[in-house]
Amino acid sequence: MHRDDGTGTAWTLIVPLKPLERAKSRLAAAVGERLRPELALAFARDTVAAALACPAVGDVVIVTDDPRAGAELAAAGARVLPDAPAAGLNAALEHGEADVRRRRPDAAVAALNADLPALRPAELARVLDAARAHPRAFLADAAGVGTTLLTAAPGTALAPAFGGASRARHLRSGAVEITLSDVESVRRDVDTGEDLAAALALGVGPHTRGFRTSAASPA
Secondary structure (H helix, E strand, O other): OOOOOOOOOOOEEEOOOOOOOHHHHHHHHHOOOOHHHHHHHHHHHHHHHHHHOOOOOOEEEEEOOOHHHHHHHHHHOEEOOOOOOOOOOOHHHHHHHHHHHOOOOOOEEEEEEEOOOOOHHHHHHHHHHHHOOOOOOEEEEEOOEEEEEEEOOOOOOOOOOOOOOHHHHHHHHOOOOOOOOOOOOHHOOOOHHHHHHHHHHEEEEEOHHHHHHHHOOOO
């Protein structure tokens, strides 16, 4: 069910998630193959919980074909949409966007990474509030190479170009870069052991925190 933030323009977040057996492959070297899918799910659970706690967010749509992840994230309050295209990250986001706008043509939508375990609702609200000033806007990741959030106002196509050096592609596409300070939790995605250490230093959510001891050494 869509929640209203009081302005009538609460955001719908679209969060794509690979099947857990394929998620976060680069993390295996740091935490071991056994923990890798468990951590991917923990990241997603903490990301979704923080997003749903954000006052600027009306609802969260997960695009995934993973039955376990779908069930757990639905129980947390997200709406789960099967990844019908099964053609990668950007196709999943476009599929989610089309579904959202079939239901609510005036929706403001945002694509959010599923691997933001340190995400803080207040920082996400600041980023989304800044994005309201632009038809399309994005936030670069902590490395300044990728993208963790891409937004589109009502009536504007999301046009996602995630993957690798997506910051440059989103800039070339005309999206405005959000350059706020003190929103590190929204920038801190986790692909490697070094990323995980940085997220842990920021302070992660309870699901990821439960793996902290185990993640400190490979399985």
